[in-house]
Amino acid sequence: MRQNDEETLNSLYNLILDPATREWERSLLSSIKNALENGANFDEQLAKLEADLRPLALRNNLTPNVADFYNHMTGHAAADVSFDFTKHAIDDLTYQDSAIFAGGCFWCMVEPFETLDGIVSVLSGYTGGHVAHPTYDQVSGKYTGHVEAVEIIFDTRIIQYADLVKLYWQLTDPTDEFGQFQDRGSQYRPVIFVKDKHQQQIAEKSKQQLADSGKYKQPIVTSIEPATVFWPAENYHQQFYKKNLTRYKRIERARQQFLTFQRLQSKLRTELSRFTKKQG
Incomplete structure (x- = not known):
């Protein structure tokens, strides 16, 4: 138009x-x-x-x-769709809660959460830094200390915080503290930002279980940090998977190929360990 x-x-x-x-x-x-x-x-x-x-x-x-x-x-209508920031809010304190996860480029962190039952809203943004109202250029330039992240509002009658943490591990590489996949730099480091003791206990327990599982050869380096101010990213970045489907699919495919290879390595390592034990 x-x-x-x-x-x-x-x-x-x-x-x-x-x-x-x-x-x-x-x-x-x-x-x-x-x-x-x-x-x-x-x-x-x-x-x-x-x-x-x-x-x-x-x-x-x-x-x-x-x-x-x-x-x-x-006239690129799809990319021009405006995100209604006013609807991203907890309006039911009894049955709604929020969670913040950082796992590389926020473009690929929205769809997996947004398409789950019980999700009210997912917002791309910046958090963990020291500058108010950061811009994409500032965060990308590593001038503000922020990471790209998503804030999720969810209905606790349908889905629990522990479910979101479980999905988060499936979307990220918890052994890479210098970025995620093709996204390199401190603004892409993996972080679970917890808002209270309840979330912290769940996140820490889940992280320990992952470390004990032997799934990864390298240490689990995803950090668990207190949640700070979450600054919404510009409209262009909101629901990127809907606005720029072709580019999103290309980026998402590269992430999934890496994760698939990583899971295959884990499976082979587990099978080898079992075989070695039997032989012993």
């Missing part, structure tokens, strides 16, 4: 003022805004802006809010 002229100008103003907008993006947006204010043809200027942004858009290298603007401008 094409924005009208006034909406487009407002969007340009907001993006220019947005501290998360990169300088080269801001210069392009400012140039178009000035031309429009001076009476330039609207369609021609938008076409020029689309052409200037296209090379970076095709490489998925625009900042999130500029990417949203580009998708809206070009």
Whole structure:
């Protein structure tokens, strides 16, 4: 759906003022805004802006809010869907609870949880850092100490926190403290953020059981840390698996191939151990 002229100008103003907008993006947006204010043809200027942004858009290298603007401008409806942040809230203190997990790129952490029965909402965001209102560029640049994570609101009548922890282990590589899969860096380290003693006890017990299982040859390095402020990521990142299905499937496939290989190694190691014991 094409924005009208006034909406487009407002969007340009907001993006220019947005501290998360990169300088080269801001210069392009400012140039178009000035031309429009001076009476330039609207369609021609938008076409020029689309052409200037296209090379970076095709490489998925625009900042999130500029990417949203580009998708809206070009009619990419699926990627332009806005996440309703107001609905991500606990509205029933008796039967709802929340959990926070970090396990690499948050794009691949949403669908597995969101499609479970009893899940109210899953939000991608940043946590564990020391800067308020961090942007994607800041977190990616390792300037804030945050990790990419998901916050899950769930109905305790249908699903329990222990169930979420169990699924979390299946989605991540708990032996890799320097990132997850193809995602490298401290912003991708695996962490279970616990909000209270109850969650901490469940997470620690589950982690110990995993370590005792002998499934992994290397130590379990996933950390369990107190939950801190969870900052929502930009709209572009919310429910990425729905907005950018092709790219999501490619990334998810690579993760699953690694996990499948890892599980096969574990199975072979277990079988070898059993065989050795029998021979002894």
